[in-house]
């Protein structure tokens with residue numbers, strides 16, 4: 417019997433396997449694609465939070481090293497009349513890309529196309545003694561009291577648990593009788609990946625992760641995939657039968673020679689599964705939710721799902737938590753997706769067509785007249801799209817059945833020493849008690865964890881000092897979960913807190 421079968425080896429399925437492997441739990445990832453789809457870049461923003469989670473598996477540094485755009489290259493979005501045209505305004509500090517060394521995060525964000533992330537995750541799965549990739553397609557499944565029977569390309573497999581990371585047309589979602597609720601945006605979008613030697617040298621705006629084109633005739637955005645000649649662009653309001661070369665030329669603002677490498681028509685979707693779980697089957701990533709890409713949250717939300725369901729399944733399969741722990745997955749992750757969909761839909765309400773002005777295409781006087789009001793509208797409407805750390809780092813699991821009163825947030829990060837020693841690097845793979853270990857409650861917690869068989873590491877952090885305490889309003893102790901969220905802040909009975917955090921109570 418396979419402990420965990422994962423349907424789908426996109427970023428979320430691979431991440432689920434790596435979280436399980438992090439806790440020593442075996443899984444297989446069933447995926448029909450034998451190679452990543454290099455010409456479908458899709459997600460380009462890996463959030464600071466996702467990079468922190470990748471750091472737990474030793475992969476943040478690998479991704480950063482292999483990303484073609486170094487994080488220091490740019491954290492700006494430029495708004496212009498075309499890629500080669502006049503600049504209207506710019507927004508800095510986008511997507512947490514400017515946070516290297518900041519106490520707020522263990523990792524800044526990283527611009528990197530999704531296929532490279534998938535490739536790194538695939539290599540990590542291949543190298544893991546606990547995870548493997550199996551070429552096939554999940555065709556159906558049936559749960560019973562002891563496990564799940566899964567049909568994979570005509571063959572029956574038996575697993576204790578299944579995580580459905582099989583994307584928007586999820587077979588798993590249908591198998592548990594869940595369905596998406598929500599809607600599609602009416603407006604079509606058209607992605608093009610193209611090669612244009614010599615184009616970068618002609619861009620007058622300097623490095624930027626996004627160049628938004630606020631042209632009344634063809635709004636959209638353009639960006640670099642590498643520091644060589646490969647670019648992506650999105651035509652907003654453009655249908656799939658459009659001529660891709662004409663779209664590229666319109667956004668660039670010149671009849672350049674470009675080689676079209678790939679095209680991808682898409683519509684933004686605001687969809688949330690009505691439930692995330694059967695008894696032994698769980699949905700994660702796009703199979704459970706989809707949001708418009710503005711703000712760059714979709715894949716990142718899925719990585720949060722993968723870690724949440726991954727550590728829970730591992731705790732149950734490793735025998736230190738009852739299956740009731742799995743029931744906390746949906747109440748913790750579904751509200752995060754709901755909020756993400758709402759914020760991404762809000763970002764979509766103001767795209768390039770909404771803020772452009774015909775005078776921007778006029779002579780210098782007309783442009784100068786229109787520019788201040790367009791710039792102000794962009795800064796007003798787009799700030800939350802590029803600066804969304806309150807969502808990316810700030811979501812909490814308060815109210816979860818497995819979180820004690822007053823807790824739920826991500827453990828505040830800080831650097832312990834110059835040279836990159838992070839508080840997060842001191843956390844164990846199970847729970848970690850962080851804070852003043854000389855307090856009597858600390859000894860009680862350590863004893864209760866030993867009695868209950870719950871893996872508990874400790875990190876003595878007496879504070880107060882100038883640095884933020886891990887749990888400022890607490891008794892000086894924070895019980896930190898494997899996913900770096902605080903389950904308990906030292907108030908009351910430690911044994912009851914541990915039992916609640918692990919689904920025993």
Ligand SMILES: Cc1cc2nc3c(=O)[nH]c(=O)nc-3n(C[C@H](O)[C@H](O)[C@H](O)COP(=O)(O)OP(=O)(O)OC[C@H]3O[C@@H](n4cnc5c(N)ncnc54)[C@H](O)[C@@H]3O)c2cc1C
Nearest residue numbers: 424426427428459460554582583701702712713714715716
């Ligand atoms: C244009 C665009 C831009 C985007 N930009 C961003 C961004 O900047 N930031 C961001 O975070 N997100 C972005 N997204 C969203 C992001 O691409 C998705 O959220 C992400 O791919 C979801 O990952 P996933 O693993 O859940 O699903 P998928 O990537 O869809 O992977 C599902 C996998 O399951 C496999 N599969 C399907 N059916 C089966 C089956 N029956 N059996 C076995 N395997 C199966 C598929 O082959 C696939 O590999 C963007 C999306 C688009 C379209």
